[in-house]
Every structure is written in structure tokens, then in C-alpha cells.
Amino acid sequence: MSNEFEKQEMNVTGEGFLPGLAIDTVIFGFHDNKLKVLLLTYKNTGLFALPGGFIRINEDVNEAARRVLYSRTGLIDIFLDQFYVFGDKSRHDIAPLKTIMQAREFTPDDNHWLLKRFVSIGFYALVDFTKAIPTPDSISDSCDWFELDDLPVLMQDHRQIIDKALQTLQTNLDHKLIGFNLLSENFTMGDLQSLYETILNKKLIRAAFQRKMLSSGILERVAKKWTGGAHKAPYLYRFMAGR
Amino acid sequence: MSNEFEKQEMNVTGEGFLPGLAIDTVIFGFHDNKLKVLLLTYKNTGLFALPGGFIRINEDVNEAARRVLYSRTGLIDIFLDQFYVFGDKSRHDIAPLKTIMQAREFTPDDNHWLLKRFVSIGFYALVDFTKAIPTPDSISDSCDWFELDDLPVLMQDHRQIIDKALQTLQTNLDHKLIGFNLLSENFTMGDLQSLYETILNKKLIRAAFQRKMLSSGILERVAKKWTGGAHKAPYLYRFMAGR
């Protein structure tokens, strides 16, 4: 179903899309106690990039971002938010784009629409790592998770976009209580704490963390317990639907 | 000096500007214990709008916003921040634009660049009311302060833009300590408190407010005192340069 979009993304005129405007999404996942982001890889070029896309003529900007998120992960109803517009003229850098196109046997004209200056609206998304199905787009070879503290060199200003997204996530984590979106439906308090510790990059006090979370009233204790380790079985918690 | 821009803003092709992309600025001021915003007025049309503008081909988006702010107020080095991108397709509403143009004896073609769909980047600015010199742009008749709780009907989605800007201001007021930008260089604690009360729309406890502000360490007490009322002379405070 996304074939139709993808064909359009590669068309020669850029017709059907708002000109000069793009979306870049920083898709965060959490696995093995590591924060990860989803990157597109271009195998024959050594280039890495954030998933992104363009806005269709008859589409809301936020809708376009959801479409990008869906087509890279297969997920809907996911936490997704704008965080910044990247609009410096200095970000205009056509070399990597030319490389990518040429690696696909396509030599673009110098005023090909993709080589024009773009202003990009940055979005960040929080997804359940186990549920996302990374899917490359029409001009990339693969789409994979990369650890946030072990990122490859990224094209254009995509590294700054990730940094700014992480900052936003850090400042909103407490305030908006959005961490759950990175975990599976049921999780232990330990899972949640190590998620927080990873995002904020600092140790938290176990007892204090537990009480703060419980007193916030948004966690529901699921009666079931865990099976596994050589220690007391932790409760499982769930984000309460009733806000 | 802004003549050059303004001529361009009215040109027929939109040449020199990024297509389909605009800036809208919510410029906040504070006077007589009222929060105000700067609006452009179109006298022969009954239309009101936020100051806005376009981004020049060779200009950063944030630069463009500073240029708009400068050309409407004469102010530089002002608090100015992005807060949201308004990109719904439903905001495309050409009727008011046609009205404005026709009121200026200009009947645009239906595919005039100004009548195309625009995505707008919302900025909010905090200015010293006494220092700003409201200045209309080339297509408006005047530029004036309006009380936030007594706004006229605004064109397109500008009312929603203001509402979202106010929300952003409210949530950032404590966190980022940006209130000072709305006052003159020196102010009393009472001034600051009534500013906070106006923005947050609730009464604050005097003693608690004073201590919180003083303990934040960003206020410097200026030795001079106030002349005036039938009561103890309050200290004047100043925002500390040393962050």
C-alpha cells in the first residue's frame, strides 16, 4: 500500500508534494537497556540517514509524519510529536543525495527537486521495540536500529536532529510521562527505571523512583507476576488507559 | 531598509522566498497588568492578523523570524522561539487574502503564489512593551497592541496560533524563567508577580513568590528604590546578566 507513495517519492518532478518542505522522524526504541534509533542505510554509499518524507499536497503535516512512521515501522497509534524546525540555509548539502541517487544508477539534473534547499520539520516517536518492523523506503537498502551511543556518521545535519530530539525527550520525560510508550504493554518497575536511567543518563534511587511512579497514579498493577530470576518476583505494571 | 523586503513581499511571483512556507509570530507585551499581542489591521476589510512573513531563499528560518520581529517592532536581541508548525491542509483559506488584496486594488490570479497552501512555522516573542514601536507591513494599514482577553476575530487559524503560543508561554514560564523579557530592565517584585499572575491566570502567594524568585538566583537587587505610592518603597530588581 505504501508502494504508491514510494513511487511518488522517487518521481522526477516532486509533483504531488509540498515543495521545499520535508519531515525527519527520530524513532526511538528501547532494547537491552539501550536507547536506539531507526536509521536508513545506503549500502553502496556508506551513508546513513533518518527516516523522512514529504508532505502530500492534500495531507496535513502531522498526517504525513504518521504516514512516514507507519511505513517505516508498520505501527499506528504511536506517540509522535513535533519538536523543532530545522531551517538553516547551511543544512543544504546536495553531495550525499547525489551519491545516493547515483548509487541507484540515476544521475539527477542539478535542479532536480530533491537537490533544492529543504526545510525539515523534526518529529520524534516512541515505539515498542518488539512491535516495530523496520522497513526501508524506496531509495534505501535497509532500515535498522542503531544504539544511540554508537551511531554511525549521519548525512547532512541528521546527527544534530537526533541530539535535539533526545534533549526534548529528556525534558518531557517527567513532565509529560511518556516513557511507557517505549516499553511493552506490561513491564516491571525495574524495566521502567532502567529506561529512565538510560534516557536521562544518570542513576536514580530505586525507592524514590518507585514511590514517585506509583503516586503519579498512572500505573496499574497487574496481578500476574514474573517468572525468572533468582530473586523476588516483581509485579507487572501497565499504563492506565483512563489517563 | 525593510522597503526592499516589503516590495518583494508584494511581488507577483513570490520569487526570492521559499515557496509554501510562512512564519507567524505571536508577539507578547505586558502593560497595565494586561497581556497583549501585536496584530496587523486591515482597515477596509475588518480583518486582523498576526505579523508574519516569508523566508528568503538565502536566509535561515530563525533569521527570517528575527527579521519579521524587527520590522514590526524595531527590536533586536529579543526572546524569540519556535513553538509549533501549523500544517493542516484545512488552514488553507484564500478568502481573506483575496479580500485584503482587493481592498488594495489588486485582483490576484487564482494561482497567485500568496493564494497557495502555506505551512506556517509559529514563533512567539516576549518584548518590552515600552520599547516596541509597532509598525505595519506593506499590505496592512496599521499594527497595534490588543489585549489577549479581548481579541477581535482573526483571519484563518491565527486565533488557534495565539492560543497555542499562550499555552507554550505558560508551561515554559517557570521552567525557562523567561518572564523578565516582558518587563523593563528594572522592575519591582510586585510587577513580576502580577505578570506571572496574568500569564498563568491565577493568584499567587506573595511571600512564596518572592522567596522562590530570590532563591532562583537570577535576580539582582538594584540599590535604588522606587518613588510613589503610600507605602514602603519596594526594591527594584534586574535580570542578572551572568545567567
Added chain:
DNA sequence: GCAAAAGTGTTTAGGTTACACCCATGG
């Protein structure tokens, strides 16, 4: 039994609220 992780109780510290009191000033 012991180590490890989980859950909770208790004490302490720091910040906020509420209330009180004194200060300065103009009428």
C-alpha cells in the same frame, strides 16, 4: 543459607504554604 532484586517503612532534609509581624510612606 546466601546473593540478588523487589517492595515497603522510617527518618531526614529541603522546599512550599500559611500566617504573622515589622517596615516605610502618603494621606
Added chain:
DNA sequence: CCATGGGTGTAACCTAAACACTTTTGC
């Protein structure tokens, strides 16, 4: 001298930090 607004002191209150203790489980 008193009403008014400004500044600070004090105690009550609440939340968070620090620490301790108990529970559960696999080895």
C-alpha cells in the same frame, strides 16, 4: 496614626532523599 503595599520570620506541611529492613527466588 492608619491604611497600604513591601519584606521577612516562623511553624506546619509535603515531597524527595537516604537508609534500613523484609520478602521472594534460584543456586
